[in-house]
Amino acid sequence: MLWLVVISCLTQEAKSQEKNTGAIVSALKSHEKAVLVKDDIWIRDPYIVLGSDDYYYLTGTTQMPEVKFDDDTKYNVGLGDSSRVGWAVRVWKSKDLANWTYVGEPFDLSDGYWAEKEPTAFKNTSRGRWHLWAPELHVVGDKWVLIHTTPGPVKGGSNLALTTSKRLQKPYTFPLGDLAANLHDPSLFQDTDGKVYLIWANTKIVQLTADMTQFIGEPKAIHPSTLRQMPNGKQEPGIGHEGCTVLKIGDKYVLFGTGWSTNQGRKGSYNLYYAIADSIMGPYGPRKFVGRFLGHGTPFQDKDGKWWCTAFFNANVPPLERECIQTKDLSDNAYTINKQGVTLVPLEVKILDNGEIDIRAKDLDYAIPGPDEVQKL
Known part of the structure; x- marks a missing residue:
């Protein structure tokens, strides 16, 4: 009879897994809240x-x-x-x-x-x-x-x-x-005309030859028009300090980058920011906020045209509960609400009447900057 018990247990496990997958599919379809889509990997x-x-x-x-x-x-x-x-x-x-x-x-x-x-x-x-x-x-x-x-x-x-x-x-x-x-944190971008660019650090960019064997010209620094307020009192250029990439949305080039909310290493929340330009080489406009806890995430469109951003656990302590997180000051340590694994956070990406791009997380626990955010947004 032991095999009957084993089969029964396996059937229950399969049903549970199917139920969990069904819930994930439903949450993805609604495109309203963050969804933990994979929780079995570091x-x-x-x-x-x-x-x-x-x-x-x-x-x-x-x-x-x-x-x-x-x-x-x-x-x-x-x-x-x-x-x-x-x-x-x-x-x-x-x-x-x-x-x-x-x-x-x-x-x-x-x-x-x-x-x-x-x-x-x-x-x-x-x-x-x-x-x-x-x-x-x-x-x-x-x-x-x-x-x-x-x-x-x-x-x-x-x-x-x-x-x-x-x-x-x-x-x-x-x-x-x-x-x-x-x-450091290299990324690639292929423009609609087929040209390929290499992006890295905070932020360097260079066009590659068609066979990707050489740089075309010298690498150039691109960054938002606004400066970041640093802990030492100085103001510095840059979208963040790592995890930079470029996407083209509509006719605009969007530079994404990652930084801690306090502009101090491993203090606060690990966030994603963006800036917009008419040319890939800039100049780029002011630094804007995509979302809290979205640092080094991948903004991407799914097959239905919905925008998402990947998110992950990056903190010095286990993830915080989401209750009251929007008003919680996190400046004394590195915190997140993301559980270990891969979380997908829905984005609202708007092309405005004037051609400008507006991007923000839809889930309010990601969309609202915390009190530890040093940039005036």
Whole structure:
């Protein structure tokens, strides 16, 4: 009779999973509140892109597959000597943003350009010190471009890897070679005219040649017209300090970037901001607020044209309850309401009559800046 009990338990588990997935699908359809779409992985900087095969692809900063997902690893912040950040790009795919299938690890640091060029650094550094951060996947032409940052084992050993076929798999070529070094949080943008741009740091941009082997001209700094008030009393240019990317919405170029609400490292909430320009090289207008707890998120449109932003756990303590969060001052530490995993937060993106773009999170717990926000909004 034991097998009957096991089957019964499995059936109950399947029903529960189906119920949970149904709730996620319903919440995504309503496009009103934040939705936790994947809660079984440790992830930072989640990135979602729609592939040419009509699947959404998800990647991000992750631990290695063999690291057990438990209370010990769940809220590891990924920083410092206790970091559990791995050295592989892990990928999931989904047709509906609710049901995710693991694709595997199509790339790891041993597959990269720097492993070929500086093998001794890899050989002499334990894999526990290899860390691959903030990978992104882009479809350019009929190839995949995989790009990421990394602090080791080669310092500044970021990679821009290009597939040799339509499939997201080895082998890769590395068209930029040494030019891919020292790119913090690199991102790609392909304009409607086909031109491809590389974006990194806070914020540098350069156009790439069609084969992505060279820069066209010198990298340029782009930033909002307004300055940020820093803790030392100085005002500085910049959209934030990391997680920058560019999208084209309507006829405008939108620069997104990430910063802590207090403009101090790991103090307050990790937020997403934006600025708008008529040309990708600027000048950009004032820094505006997208949402609280959305730092290093990916704004993207789903198949139905709805806008979302990925969100993730980034704090020094477990996530806060959402009750009264809109009026809670978070300036004494790093806090979030995001649970571990991937949360999708609905965005309202408006193209105004004058052509300007207005972007804001729809869920009020993300849409309203907290009292710890130093920028006047």
